[in-house]
Amino acid sequence: MSPSIKAREFPHRHLLGIAELNEADITQILDLSETLRGINERPIKKVPTLRGRTVINLFLENSTRTRTSFEIAGKRMSADTINISGSGSSASKGETMLDTARNLMAMNPDVIIIRHQASGTPALIAQHVSCAVINAGDGTHEHPTQALLDCATIRKHKGVPGQGLKDLEIAIVGDIDHSRVARSNIMAMTKLGARLCLCGPATLMPRDVEGLAGPEASERVRVCYRLEEALEGADVVMMLRIQNERLGAGATRFANTREYSRYFGLNRNTLSLAKPDAIVMHPGPINRGVEMMPDIADSMRSVILDQVAYGVAVRMATLYLLGGGSFGES
Numbered sequence: 001m002s003p004s005i006k007a008r009e010f011p012h013r014h015l016l017g018i019a020e021l022n023e024a025d026i027t028q029i030l031d032l033s034e035t036l037r038g039i040n041e042r043p044i045k046k047v048p049t050l051r052g053r054t055v056i057n058l059f060l061e062n063s064t065r066t067r068t069s070f071e072i073a074g075k076r077m078s079a080d081t082i083n084i085s086g087s088g089s090s091a092s093k094g095e096t097m098l099d100t101a102r103n104l105m106a107m108n109p110d111v112i113i114i115r116h117q118a119s120g121t122p123a124l125i126a127q128h129v130s131c132a133v134i135n136a137g138d139g140t141h142e143h144p145t146q147a148l149l150d151c152a153t154i155r156k157h158k159g160v161p162g163q164g165l166k167d168l169e170i171a172i173v174g175d176i177d178h179s180r181v182a183r184s185n186i187m188a189m190t191k192l193g194a195r196l197c198l199c200g201p202a203t204l205m206p207r208d209v210e211g212l213a214g215p216e217a218s219e220r221v222r223v224c225y226r227l228e229e230a231l232e233g234a235d236v237v238m239m240l241r242i243q244n245e246r247l248g249a250g251a252t253r254f255a256n257t258r259e260y261s262r263y264f265g266l267n268r269n270t271l272s273l274a275k276p277d278a279i280v281m282h283p284g285p286i287n288r289g290v291e292m293m294p295d296i297a298d299s300m301r302s303v304i305l306d307q308v309a310y311g312v313a314v315r316m317a318t319l320y321l322l323g324g325g326s327f328g329e330s
């Protein structure tokens with residue numbers, strides 16, 4: 001690994017959302033992830049890059065993939081990683097988020113990674129701490145590292161070298177309204193040149209959904225309410241989970257799960273409308289038989305586990321860029 005990896009300084013102190021990144025920033029993270037991915041395939045998966053750095057994983061909302069991959073990413077870069085979860089923290093005793101953050105800061109970490117059910121929490125914390133803050137998913141707002149790992153996966157399978165995601169047709173299907181994954185991906189994918197079709201029941205579509213990509217890219221986003229229409233000619237099909245936990249107790253936006261699955265669930269027949277070499281994605285956790293039939297999730301078209309593998313590499317790259325890592329100096 002050469003020091004030239006730092007040739008372009010990353011111009012951000014925190015990673016709070018894709019909104020603040022431009023195409024060059026995103027490409028820098030994806031390129032670095034591609035380089036770092038190789039470390040995960042070695043017999044000894046460890047480099048000294050972040051030796052002596054402390055990374056705190058503060059996860060106040062459930063997570064399997066994101067929390068584990070941030071922890072593994074930190075460990076493979078030799079950082080000391082500490083995990084704090086909602087039930088094991090003083091948040092459950094009534095401590096405010098700011099007090100928790102200030103107390104953690106007194107221990108002098110280099111990076112705090114935050115997942116929280118309230119949109120905006122990582123941005124608020126970033127204003128009150130002197131270390132780097134990474135948003136690992138805040139409410140319905142953003143999930144930037146998920147979008148980055150999704151773009152890395154698409155670029156690998158479908159991208160033309162040096163062209164980002166230019167002119168790829170990507171269908172994102174499901175509960176767009178409550179999905180921070182969709183919000184971050186709409187921005188990241190359009191910044192890299194893709195064209196998107198957002199699809200789901202009208203009751204799960206946010207108002208001004210085309211506007212989520214920003215004024216320059218809104219013409220590259222269309223909305224449709226029929227799965228068949230969204231899938232036609234797609235290079236990439238990304239299915240999303242219904243975020244029941246954000247609907248409120250007893251609330252529902254569609255008649256029942258069986259009906260949702262009938263109209264918006266991906267099965268062999270509907271997938272045949274996409275390009276013959278289209279890939280199928282899902283951020284996980286999958287509700288098998290609801291948004292996607294099990295045979296599709298397990299098929300050769302599915303790159304879902306590749307997304308998980310890129311998750312570690314992308315998180316290594318963000319920790320490196322924000323945690324002050326250095327190659328070739330140890």
Ligand code: NCD
Pocket residue numbers: 065066137143146180181240241283284285
């Ligand atoms: C997503 C999340 O938490 O927003 N999952 C993830 O991070 N892999 C999507 C979801 O929970 O459905």
